[in-house]
Amino acid sequence: MRIRDVVVDPPLVLAPMEGVTDLTFRRLVRQIGGCGMTFTEFIPAAGLAQNHASAKLTAQFDPDEHPIAIQVYGRDPAMLAEGARVAAEMGADVVDLNMGCPSKSVCANSGGSSLLREPDVARDIVRAIRAAVTIPFTVKMRTGWDPAHKNAPQIAWMCQEEGAEAVTIHWRTRTDLYGGVRELDTIAEVKRRLSIPVVANGDIVDAESARDTFARTGCDAVMIGRGAIKNPWVFREIGQALFDGPAVVVDADEKQRVLLGYFDSVQVGRRTETGALGRFKKIAKYFTTGLPHGDLFQRAVLHAMSADDARARVIAYFDRLRQFERGDLDAFEGLDLERVAG
Template identity: 40%
Template sequence: MDIGPHRIDPPLVLAPMAGVTDRVFRGLCRRLGAGLVVSEMTTADPTLWFTEKSRLRREHDAESAPISVQIAGTDPATMARAAAFNVEQGAQIIDINMGCPAKKVCRVDAGSALMKDEALVERILSAVVAASPVPVTLKIRTGWARSHRNAVKIARIAQDCGIAALTVHGRTREDHYEGAAEYTTVAEVKAAVRIPVIANGDVDSGPKALEILRQTGADGLMIGRAALGHPWIFRELAHFLKTGEVLPQPDRVEVASTLLQHMRELYTLYGESRGVRVARKHIQWYCQSHPGVDAFWASVNRVDDASEQLDRVTAFFEREPEELAEAA
């Protein structure tokens, strides 16, 4: 799959997830097989560009190309300035957020709320494409509500405005993340445009990935929640799509070593105090399927010291599964 001059191989994309897809997690997913990773959503509001939160979201040090940065906002001129600013900061692809269903985003008419105003969508896309010397991509949902699926119309607008690729999440804003994603609308979008279309929603296994590609004709897949605590999903999907074989799950040794390295890199990026707090959610995701996790989580969640956090995670994985099951 090509996005402008960039070949995305394999055509597997890490979804932008606020509070998750920082530089550390993006780098990890790239090493484990993602063809493209997208930054956390960054605000188009210039008054917030230089906050610590925004600075960290723009952290691309030693990141593999192409660097994709997602921007969010509602004003065409402001979005255009944000695109140009992020290109100056190293972005090689600009992604526009019109897919986020979060209340705090939609209540200011950003994210997927924009799909209600097709004229505004066109103005935003035209302004950003005109201001950006790099490819611009767009993420949308199937529509604002179940009774108003307008993804095909938005897709045609996007193509006419010069959008280089389009991601469609198979749910409406009304659905949030509930129920099963539907791919009929994604297939309709793919049939309606010539630009690459990326299918998103419930991509959680090799067989499911193949089924979605066959059903939609999509050029690529975007993976979000299935990667939380399981960044190996990318190598598993790539291997299955290439060979039809299901890879074995990572063993406890690999899970432990990956998690511990992930934690250390978080401490480096955020500093020890914040890094420990950020690491907590990742520890929970990595360990959620392992026996004895409830008691372990109750204990490690109270730890504020990086060395102790590392020691407790190490001790958890060094215990035998049978011993953990008995302690649960």
């Protein structure tokens, strides 16, 4: 996929996820490989515009992290334009407008998905950002506010006519939050109507769901969020299956290496042990969902009082997982991870 001159190859994109896709997590994904483009977490445009340290920090990326989109949100067109300008100045390849966030605090300020209910405000914002930056500008949205008002095809069309160069559509509506019944026809309709690239998003977790989404929507790329926290190898796995990418082998050794490597990076990047531990627990929970006795592991890590405890519990769990993978079906018997201390 190309967003003007920005090549997204393979057409597999890491979703913006607040509290997850910071620089450390994106490094992990890029180190594993297979991802064609990354997004920052959403950033208040006002924070960038007013040079707030936390907003500038969230927008940071590595010199070799390209292509990258910096995502902004807000409600004031002038502020969004200025935030977008700062993002471009920071060297982003793409600036993306968040029109999908369902969170109450973002919607209360008329940002995120609430813009789907205010097409005139949305148009003013898109216009203002378009006038403010010369780099490619994209918009990410849900299919509508609720199932009775799926206006993404109209809103996406407006975005295109006002100069947006790609759109990402998450199949859910605002009121679906993270539930709802998977519905891809609206994304397919957006794709039929628009000439700019369309990225499809929502519950893509493996090669099967990626293939299905490409086939049913005709989309140009797929974006993966939670599936990449659970399995950061997902881009390579999809790439191997759909685009003849290199083979991927992910065993307990590799999983432990990546998870502990992530923990090390989080500790380097955080000022306090509690902060690092909190972030690690969040990622570790997703990472081990679906693994044998992953729930045991998650509880034990959640209850870890120190980084050393958490690390010891990770090692103890993966030791047993290795035995299990070698065929010892009783490997987890008698294991009390909550008692393992570092």
